[in-house]
Amino acid sequence: MPITLYHDVPSTNCDRVKIVLAEKGLPWDGIWVKLAKMEQKRPEHLQLNPYGKIPVLIEDGKVLFESCIINEYLDEKYPDPPLQPKDPYMRARGRILVDYFLNYLHEPYWTLRGEMIKKNPDERDTKLIAESQKEIAGRLQYLEEALGDNLFFLDDYSLTDIAMLPRFPRLQQYGVLPSAALPRLGAWFERMKQRPAVQTVL
Numbered sequence: 001m002p003i004t005l006y007h008d009v010p011s012t013n014c015d016r017v018k019i020v021l022a023e024k025g026l027p028w029d030g031i032w033v034k035l036a037k038m039e040q041k042r043p044e045h046l047q048l049n050p051y052g053k054i055p056v057l058i059e060d061g062k063v064l065f066e067s068c069i070i071n072e073y074l075d076e077k078y079p080d081p082p083l084q085p086k087d088p089y090m091r092a093r094g095r096i097l098v099d100y101f102l103n104y105l106h107e108p109y110w111t112l113r114g115e116m117i118k119k120n121p122d123e124r125d126t127k128l129i130a131e132s133q134k135e136i137a138g139r140l141q142y143l144e145e146a147l148g149d150n151l152f153f154l155d156d157y158s159l160t161d162i163a164m165l166p167r168f169p170r171l172q173q174y175g176v177l178p179s180a181a182l183p184r185l186g187a188w189f190e191r192m193k194q195r196p197a198v199q200t201v202l
Ligand SMILES: N[C@@H](CCC(=O)N[C@@H](CS)C(=O)NCC(=O)O)C(=O)O
Pocket: 010, 011, 012, 013, 014, 035, 040, 052, 053, 054, 055, 065, 066, 067, 068
């Protein structure tokens, strides 16, 4: 049975799932959930995802939400090509890096995003923007070191790279990247952009 994805554009959380679907060559039908119209809060959507968010993926009548959990499901159900390391520690390490990136960067990222998308250029708080950019870049230093000299976070390309990628174009757009202090993350981002599956969401 085909996969159905409830999604919108732009949506970094939906992009994360779309990259995995593309890597696996899995066809999917899309159902638009227009965030601008708050369709994600409609009762019929809340029945699928009580958080009132997208993405939601349905396969064979089974409903899944939370992008990283959906991606693990897809990788386990469709293991070719594999997108998780076999070693349990490495899997856990990948989840830790994603948790760090999404949760620990959350506050300064949303402060910066708020300034950039909700205000006209002449209304923006330039001091707050500079502080947020600095805070995010400082927190990214841990990931710069975690990447080290590897091509990808867990050596081989994996769900960890895919989970992080969708926010990188925005970090670039909002002036956090490129940064002389984060050369490895900059090179990783360029490497990620070469992948056809990633190009489907750029
Ligand atoms: N942790 C969730 C986050 C999902 C999320 O925040 N999705 C956004 C779109 S990118 C959304 O639905 N926002 C609307 C809202 O929060 O009302 C996931 O990874 O799927």
